[in-house]
Amino acid sequence: MPRQxxxxxxxxxLTEALLRIASTRGLQAVSMREIxxxxxVSLRVVQYYFTDKQALLDSGLAELAARLDRRVKQRAAAxxxxxxxxxxxxxxxxxxxxxxxxxxxxxxxxxxxYTAALTDPALxxxxxxxxxxxxxxxxxxxxxxxxxxxxxxDRDPRTEVxxxxxxxxxxxxxxxxxxxxHEAATAIIDYHLDRLFGPTATLRxxxx
Amino acid sequence: MPRQxxxxxxxxxLTEALLRIASTRGLQAVSMREIxxxxxVSLRVVQYYFTDKQALLDSGLAELAARLDRRVKQRAAAxxxxxxxxxxxxxxxxxxxxxxxxxxxxxxxxxxxYTAALTDPALxxxxxxxxxxxxxxxxxxxxxxxxxxxxxxDRDPRTEVxxxxxxxxxxxxxxxxxxxxHEAATAIIDYHLDRLFGPTATLRxxxx
DNA sequence: ACTGTTAGGATACGACTGTATCCATACAAG
DNA sequence: CTTGTATGGATACAGTCGTATCCTAACAGT
Numbered sequence: 267m268p269r270q271x272x273x274x275x276x277x278x279x280l281t282e283a284l285l286r287i288a289s290t291r292g293l294q295a296v297s298m299r300e301i302x303x304x305x306x307v308s309l310r311v312v313q314y315y316f317t318d319k320q321a322l323l324d325s326g327l328a329e330l331a332a333r334l335d336r337r338v339k340q341r342a343a344a345x346x347x348x349x350x351x352x353x354x355x356x357x358x359x360x361x362x363x364x365x366x367x368x369x370x371x372x373x374x375x376x377x378x379x380y381t382a383a384l385t386d387p388a389l390x391x392x393x394x395x396x397x398x399x400x401x402x403x404x405x406x407x408x409x410x411x412x413x414x415x416x417x418x419x420d421r422d423p424r425t426e427v428x429x430x431x432x433x434x435x436x437x438x439x440x441x442x443x444x445x446x447x448h449e450a451a452t453a454i455i456d457y458h459l460d461r462l463f464g465p466t467a468t469l470r471x472x473x474x
Numbered sequence: 475m476p477r478q479x480x481x482x483x484x485x486x487x488l489t490e491a492l493l494r495i496a497s498t499r500g501l502q503a504v505s506m507r508e509i510x511x512x513x514x515v516s517l518r519v520v521q522y523y524f525t526d527k528q529a530l531l532d533s534g535l536a537e538l539a540a541r542l543d544r545r546v547k548q549r550a551a552a553x554x555x556x557x558x559x560x561x562x563x564x565x566x567x568x569x570x571x572x573x574x575x576x577x578x579x580x581x582x583x584x585x586x587x588y589t590a591a592l593t594d595p596a597l598x599x600x601x602x603x604x605x606x607x608x609x610x611x612x613x614x615x616x617x618x619x620x621x622x623x624x625x626x627x628d629r630d631p632r633t634e635v636x637x638x639x640x641x642x643x644x645x646x647x648x649x650x651x652x653x654x655x656h657e658a659a660t661a662i663i664d665y666h667l668d669r670l671f672g673p674t675a676t677l678r679x680x681x682x
Numbered sequence: 683a684c685t686g687t688t689a690g691g692a693t694a695c696g697a698c699t700g701t702a703t704c705c706a707t708a709c710a711a712g
Numbered sequence: 713c714t715t716g717t718a719t720g721g722a723t724a725c726a727g728t729c730g731t732a733t734c735c736t737a738a739c740a741g742t
Contacts, residue, residue, distance in 0.1 A: 269688065269739050292593035294502045298730065310690050319730065374592055381589040384582055384650055385500035394651045425665050428654075432662070433637060436644030442592055443602045446636075454640070457633050477709050477718065506700065518720050527700065 276315050277325060280305050284326045289371035293378040296323075320388060327392055330376050337361045337369065338400075351411040352463045355430065358404065359455050362434040364441050365448055373438055401427055418464065426462060433458065484523050488513050489533045496534065497579035501586040504531075528596060535600050538584050545569045545577065546608075559619040560671045563638065566612065567663050570642040572649050573656055581646055609635055626672060634670060641666065 283305035287296050298319060302309045316322045341357040364370040383393035408423035417423070437451040491513035495504050506527060510517045524530045549565035572578040591601035616631035625631070645659040 269737095271689065290593065292590065294590075295593070297728075299728085308691060310692080313731075314688095314690065377589055377592065380647070380651070381585055382500065382502075384585065385498065385503070394653065398653065422665065425662055428658075429641060429662050429666060432644030432648060433641045434644070435647055436640030436642070439588070439643055439647075440640060443588070445602065445606070450636075454633055454637050457630065458637060477707095479719070505698080507698085516721060518722080521701075522718095522720065 273315060276311075278329075280307075280312060280315060280322070281325045281329050284322055285329060285372070285375050288326065288378055289375040293375075293382055298322075323389065324392060326375070327379055327389070330372060330379065333372055334361070334376070351407055351416060352459055354407055355404065355459055355462075356455075358400065359430060359434045359459075360452070362431075363438055363448065363451050363455070370442070373442055377439070377442060398431075401431060404431075416463065421462070430455075430458065430462075481523060484519070485533065486537075488515075488520060488523060488530070489537050492530055492534045493537060493580070493583050496586055497583040501583075501590055506530075531597065532600060534583070535587055535597070538580060538587065541580055542569070542584070559615055559624060560667055562615055563612065563667055563670075564663075566608065567638060567642045567667075568660070570639070571646055571656065571659050571663070578650070582650055585647070585650060606639075609639060612639075624671065629670070638663075638666065638670075 280301060283301050284296055287300055287304055298312050299309050301322065302312045305312075312322070316325070338358055338361040341361045342354070345353045345357050364373040379389065379393050383389040404427045405424050408417065408427055411417045412419065412421065412423055434455065437446065437454060440446040441448055441451050488509060491509050492504055495508055495512055506520050507517050509530065510520045513520075520530070524533070546566055546569040549569045550562070553561045553565050572581040587597065587601050591597040612635045613632050616625065616635055619625045620627065620629065620631055642663065645654065645662060648654040649656055649659050
């Protein structure tokens with residue numbers, strides 16, 4: 267065998283170059299040649315490691331999903347000890363909202379993919395996955411909390427979870443559009459979590 | 475003067491052709507020639523009535539904004555007599571959510587514009603308008619309702635309005651992605667309006 | 683040393699893009 | 713009837729796109 271190159275590593279570099287372009291200049295600015303330039307390689311290399319442009323785009327989408335997953339688990343792990351239902355929701359919703367510059371870029375790329383998928387059947391299958399595992403997980407978590415008495419009985423866990431996720435997505439859009447700061451978005455989330463879980467959890471001024 | 479043509483009417487037809495393409499095949503599928511074909515005219519006609527492609531895109535964005543405005547006012551007018559604060563919120567939020575096929579298409583086009591504006595400076599100025607008149611209007615409306623005792627005193631009107639608008643946007647995204655039906659989205663909105671305005675408005679099981 | 687495969691440079695193809703130009707027609711004013 | 717302008721058909725231009733092809737260099741196995 268002649269000179270062997272780490273294909274996975276090469277593909278990773280190219281995928282990251284793709285996402286860098288998509289998040290800063292948009293998905294329509296992504297071309298084979300632009301990716302090559304961004305990664306510092308020739309067009310032929312991009313062609314060599316990816317059969318299609320579609321394969322490239324699929325790889326970018328998979329990487330984005332992996333990053334979001336990583337971020338959620340990282341936040342969940344950072345909630346040391348405090349495994350309260352509220353902290354779980356804070357972790358998940360906080361992971362969705364763009365916080366630092368990197369997560370902002372990822373959110374931009376994700377939004378670009380989602381929007382493209384709305385009118386592009388080739389992306390729709392991969393980007394608009396129907397069975398939302400996250401929503402189911404949070405719903406069972408919230409239902410359990412309700413049975414334990416940590417949530418008012420007149421709340422509907424399914425609806426609350428769906429609304430919180432949609433709220434986080436809507437806030438994300440406004441943060442990306444610089445109509446709202448990350449802090450303002452977080453404050454709105456916290457406001458709703460306060461109302462949801464009642465005056466039990468966090469510290470607050472003494473009740474008058 | 476030779477044969478005179480209604481320029482405004484021509485421009486309107488071309489703009490509608492543009493939006494038809496943008497909402498069904500995406501903004502990246504919009505080209506001068508595609509618009510011409512969609513409108514049933516030659517490329518020269520598109521060039522003749524719009525100096526630029528940018529001017530065409532600007533016109534499409536303006537038309538979308540006008541349509542949303544029209545829809546809100548139409549819903550507000552349909553709320554005959556019942557000028558309760560809640561009905562105002564129902565009208566506005568119901569106008570944001572895609573209901574029929576046409577509003578779905580408009581929402582798709584709007585989302586495409588918004589996403590494009592996030593990375594395209596030429597669109598950012600027009601599409602990401604900072605002073606949100608709608609948010610201010612609803613906030614003052616809700617503040618007034620609170621002073622009248624129609625809203626619990628521990629609610630923050632600014633935050634509630636911001637959250638409801640972000641929620642409507644997030645739900646819109648999920649409806650466009652066919653992850654949720656229009657009815658399911660409306661139910662979530664109603665659920666929150668019920669909680670916001672308390673047990674006053676709608677019928678419900680007797681309090682235990 | 684030779685050979686066969688892997689890795690990539692260089693270039694080309696046809697399609698499509700926004701824009702520009704040239705020219706023909708239609709029609710109101712004189 | 714002539715003329716000038718508004719309208720629009722036809723075509724061209726220079727880029728960029730995804731993809732394909734040709735060819736060379738590097739290197740492991742024999």
